Amino acid sequence: MAGKQRPRNYIPLDVDYLAQDTIREIAADFGPGGPLAFLALILEAHKQAHAGGDKPQGVVVLRYGALAITAGVTSEQARGIVARAAEVGLLSLTGDDGRRFTAQLLKWDAWEARDVTAARRQARSRARKPAADDDLEMIWPDDDEAQTTM
Numbered sequence: 001m002a003g004k005q006r007p008r009n010y011i012p013l014d015v016d017y018l019a020q021d022t023i024r025e026i027a028a029d030f031g032p033g034g035p036l037a038f039l040a041l042i043l044e045a046h047k048q049a050h051a052g053g054d055k056p057q058g059v060v061v062l063r064y065g066a067l068a069i070t071a072g073v074t075s076e077q078a079r080g081i082v083a084r085a086a087e088v089g090l091l092s093l094t095g096d097d098g099r100r101f102t103a104q105l106l107k108w109d110a111w112e113a114r115d116v117t118a119a120r121r122q123a124r125s126r127a128r129k130p131a132a133d134d135d136l137e138m139i140w141p142d143d144d145e146a147q148t149t150m
Helices: 021-030 033-049 064-071 075-087 116-139 143-149
Strands: 059-063 091-096 100-105
Touching: 021 033, 021 075, 033 059, 033 064, 033 075, 033 100, 059 064, 064 075, 075 091, 075 100
Parallel strands: none
Antiparallel strands: 059 100, 091 100
């Protein structure tokens, strides 16, 4: 009997992620491990943002070694990828002790998931709105009609 599985978190991923100039620059410098490492940073920031606590949204705290293992690169390459991501404007490095770094992802709003249910509710509300406006016109006479009845 399998244990209870906890729900997984998801993030939106731009289908042009690999085509972005900044990601291509990282790929040119570090090979496929570069874009994978930065994607790992996005995912880790999302995980940390939803873990509770008082950490600001879009901030990631991670060891270079952990990033290296996740992306299949060396620790030295992980350091280089983080530094290059800062150079191209993807993140702001706010702390670094040589083993662990803290960074603010500068495009966090683009990478953070939206409430899909709320978006669908809003779309349904917008679809109903024109019908509701038509009903109001039937109840309230036009200005010309109101003046002739007074």
